[in-house]
Amino acid sequence: MPRRITGPQLVTLIVVAAGIGLAGLVTFSRAQTPTPPAIRIQVTVTQLRAEMLTTWEDLQKNEMIPAQKKAGLPWRHTLANGASGQSFTRITVVPLANYAQLDMPGFIQRAVSAEANANYNAKLRPTIESQRVLIQTFQVNESIVSNSSTPPALLFAQVFHPAAGKGGDFAASLTEDYLPAYKKAGVKDYWVYNTNQGEPGTLLIRPIANYAELDKPGLLVQAGLTQDQQTKIGARRNATLGGPTESQVYRFIPELSYGTPPPLPQRSTN
Secondary structure, three states, rough: OOOOOOOOOOOOOOHHHHEEEEHHHHHHHHOOOOOOOOEEEEEEEEEEEEEHHEEEEEHHHHHHHHHHOOOOOOOOOEEOOOOOOOOOEEEEEEEEHHHHHOOOHHHHHHOOOOOHHHHHHHHHHHHHEEEEEEEEEEEEHOOEEOOOOOOOOEEEEEEEEEEOHHHHHHHHHHHHHHHHHHOOOOOOOOEEEEEEEEOOOEEEEEEOHHHHHHOOOOHHHHHHHHHHHHHHHHHHHHEEOOOEEEEEEEEHHHHHHHOOOOOOOOOOOO
């Protein structure tokens, strides 16, 4: 609902009328402002057979990526597991303009033919140990965005699992407690996505230049918060959670990526 705007304090009848008229115009203008479209991504997490890693990467470079470009997919990012976690994991991220995109045939079928798509899948299947697909939506008001044009070398990712009915409380803790502290600590980018399809959870991503950044004190410490403040903030967040938190570092793979995502909207400070 648009915020109700009242006229200035009553001084004369003319001023009151002008104030009411202005309020009506502003309210109408806000009511007519279209809601920006949701920014969604489709994330495919693939666990590869160790002996088939090169085969999978060759298929991506020589067949899938050319088809994605020809079919008009504007960008694709590919990530690998970092120094920890399950080895031979590859994550592909592509934009999802709308859910109707999922009704379309695969990229190779669109770009080449159904026969080429069948041949590609026949070569792809033996390379995969397991695979899962997630659809996630960017959360503008819970994120910090610089819109740097340089892809980050590493991404520090955390998955939180808010308890049933606690999603709003988790978001409030993030926006009221953590984001101000992170900004004070000098964080330029901190991206938050909610999972709409796939295992429920909230994905928090912070680009880092190198692993040495993880040797630094925590962001709340860098922001100058006292131990009591940190404990209070942590307790508030923990009260919203219903499962364990997962943390991982992923590295960007330039040769299996292309294009630049459009600028992300920034959180309003009003």
